[in-house]
Amino acid sequence: MTFRRFLIKRTAIAAILTLVAVSVIFATLRMLPSDPFSGLVASGALTPSQVEELRALYGLDEPIWVQYLKYIQNLFTFQFGLSLTQQRPVSEIIGPALLNTMVLLLPALITTAIVSSLAGMYAGWNRGSWFEQFSIITTTFFRATPIFVTGIFLLIIFSYGLGWFPAFGMRSSMANPEGLAATYLSVDFLKHYILPFTATVLFYSGDFLMLARNSVVERKGSEFLKLHRAKGLSEMEQLGRAGRNSLLPLVTYFALRTGMLFQGVITLEVVFAWPGIGRALVQAILNQDYPTVQAAVFIMALAVIVMNLTADIAYARLDPTVEAGDV
Amino acid sequence: MSGYALDAETAKDRLQSELSRARYTLRKVLEDNAAKIGFAIIVAFVFMGLFGPYLAPHHPIEHTMRADGSMMRLESPTTTAPMGTTSFGKDVLSQFLAGARPTLIVGVFGGIGTGVLGFLVGLTSGYFGGRVDEALMRLTDLTFALPFLPMALLILSFVTPNIWLITGVLVIFLWKMPARVIRSEVMTVKERTFVKSARARGAGHLRTMFLHVAPNVLGIGFLYTAYAFGWSIVAGASLAFLGFGDPTMTSWGRMLQQVYRSGAMRVAWWWVFPPAVGIAAVTTAVFLVGRAFEELVNPDLQTEQE
Numbered sequence: 001m002t003f004r005r006f007l008i009k010r011t012a013i014a015a016i017l018t019l020v021a022v023s024v025i026f027a028t029l030r031m032l033p034s035d036p037f038s039g040l041v042a043s044g045a046l047t048p049s050q051v052e053e054l055r056a057l058y059g060l061d062e063p064i065w066v067q068y069l070k071y072i073q074n075l076f077t078f079q080f081g082l083s084l085t086q087q088r089p090v091s092e093i094i095g096p097a098l099l100n101t102m103v104l105l106l107p108a109l110i111t112t113a114i115v116s117s118l119a120g121m122y123a124g125w126n127r128g129s130w131f132e133q134f135s136i137i138t139t140t141f142f143r144a145t146p147i148f149v150t151g152i153f154l155l156i157i158f159s160y161g162l163g164w165f166p167a168f169g170m171r172s173s174m175a176n177p178e179g180l181a182a183t184y185l186s187v188d189f190l191k192h193y194i195l196p197f198t199a200t201v202l203f204y205s206g207d208f209l210m211l212a213r214n215s216v217v218e219r220k221g222s223e224f225l226k227l228h229r230a231k232g233l234s235e236m237e238q239l240g241r242a243g244r245n246s247l248l249p250l251v252t253y254f255a256l257r258t259g260m261l262f263q264g265v266i267t268l269e270v271v272f273a274w275p276g277i278g279r280a281l282v283q284a285i286l287n288q289d290y291p292t293v294q295a296a297v298f299i300m301a302l303a304v305i306v307m308n309l310t311a312d313i314a315y316a317r318l319d320p321t322v323e324a325g326d327v
Numbered sequence: 328m329s330g331y332a333l334d335a336e337t338a339k340d341r342l343q344s345e346l347s348r349a350r351y352t353l354r355k356v357l358e359d360n361a362a363k364i365g366f367a368i369i370v371a372f373v374f375m376g377l378f379g380p381y382l383a384p385h386h387p388i389e390h391t392m393r394a395d396g397s398m399m400r401l402e403s404p405t406t407t408a409p410m411g412t413t414s415f416g417k418d419v420l421s422q423f424l425a426g427a428r429p430t431l432i433v434g435v436f437g438g439i440g441t442g443v444l445g446f447l448v449g450l451t452s453g454y455f456g457g458r459v460d461e462a463l464m465r466l467t468d469l470t471f472a473l474p475f476l477p478m479a480l481l482i483l484s485f486v487t488p489n490i491w492l493i494t495g496v497l498v499i500f501l502w503k504m505p506a507r508v509i510r511s512e513v514m515t516v517k518e519r520t521f522v523k524s525a526r527a528r529g530a531g532h533l534r535t536m537f538l539h540v541a542p543n544v545l546g547i548g549f550l551y552t553a554y555a556f557g558w559s560i561v562a563g564a565s566l567a568f569l570g571f572g573d574p575t576m577t578s579w580g581r582m583l584q585q586v587y588r589s590g591a592m593r594v595a596w597w598w599v600f601p602p603a604v605g606i607a608a609v610t611t612a613v614f615l616v617g618r619a620f621e622e623l624v625n626p627d628l629q630t631e632q633e
Binding site for chain 1: 361465468469471472473474476477478480481482484485557561564565568569583587592593594596599603606607610611613614615618
């Protein structure tokens, strides 16, 4: 199979997968026994006819297949409609939340990818050293412990105990910044940023460290390194060669993780009251705000599918031994 | 010919040899110091999960601690309540002991469910290949694409969460992990000569799959069952922390949710630390043991010096 055909096949699969995923989301949401308006009748706030009008306004009175087609059409044109509970467009809710999540997680992911991969290569090269033992146990601890528990530990120590950092939100309640630069480039923001950033870095460090370590360990006995040793390269130079050969799994893993970034780290955002997409989604679920839930879950699913596709293609392109036929 | 269909006798025989191999592996794993500590923590946790509710001095929810006729609210540790009390006047020690059980249930059944389902899917997919493989792998792609926690929250928001349902939801989203790994292992094993010769001698698909291929990937299967045990505990605790846990049971995740909601986290360290340390210790222990085990089953890591 040529690379071109491989590309077409993978893209087609990704497209179908997206369609199936959004259909599952639609079906799940429609299985909900009630919509947010039925509660209003029960509480006597609205008459049944007023509720009917409301339902018509949101298109909830149409046959299910019409709703489904409209839903699909709107999603793929990124028209997410109006929030049921906040009376404003869903994109106005999702957009800023997504940005907040990205501002938090992307730098954290990049930092940990670089630092932990280097540490992991060093650990794998010095197999059996105290550094290897120590780094594995520490990162295993932070990888295994749920991220909100790590967050709680950080809060108790650095926020409540030592009083160094604020515990909640993205800015202090008095701050009212205008514009992006003022929002994300202030000392106040930085103070709120450090703890959730640290928790994220620690959480992701384990995977990169183990991947890097394992692939250096796997390459240590290989022929090409023997050659380099025979050539008289120093230890560090040899590690550099081995490390370069270990990059492929790390790059792939980074792509997959980036896709999952859009899901935010829900519990982390809740613990630190970070106004990101995960927290927005939890609130929308609690308020039964369908359009917001649909849009948020759709973006998350789409990101994973697109980044998986990117990883697959990158892998096939970068690694000459991957047979493109084996999909 | 009896030998070439799957019968009870051969199955028993195989099981016995697998068991002795398992004992040997466990000894090997426990030579690692980190794994030793991890194993001790797991044993203690299982003990607490089984007997904790009977050891608890008070009922975790119904009993209210009182001193001099008034409710003990947010008291730091004293002799009557060695781990202090919650803001609702409940004994933290009792909640901690009783809370191990739901955590253990979710871990054990989520882990085994994920391990078994993932193993069977991976085995089938890798062994048959072709269309079967294609269909099953697209299904795993789908569960990868649907974000786990959001979907789980959605499902649990319109049914009353109970512990079995939560465990079921976890299995639905976690089986894909072992399935993928087992599948790729099976694909290399089934090309080996002994599998081909078993087929050539007329062994059926079932016999070949379970007696010839499966034992060679069993190690990885166990490894992922152990990991799934850890993942289930993490996921169960996360759901409970977000308020989607079983409302009738006090789990460690739920304790954390209550202390967070009540706003007492600022002062009540005695209420936060027991469940937080409990969860962190158990999940870390699982992964430490798993890691030591992985060094044994992953042949690529065996390239010891020179």
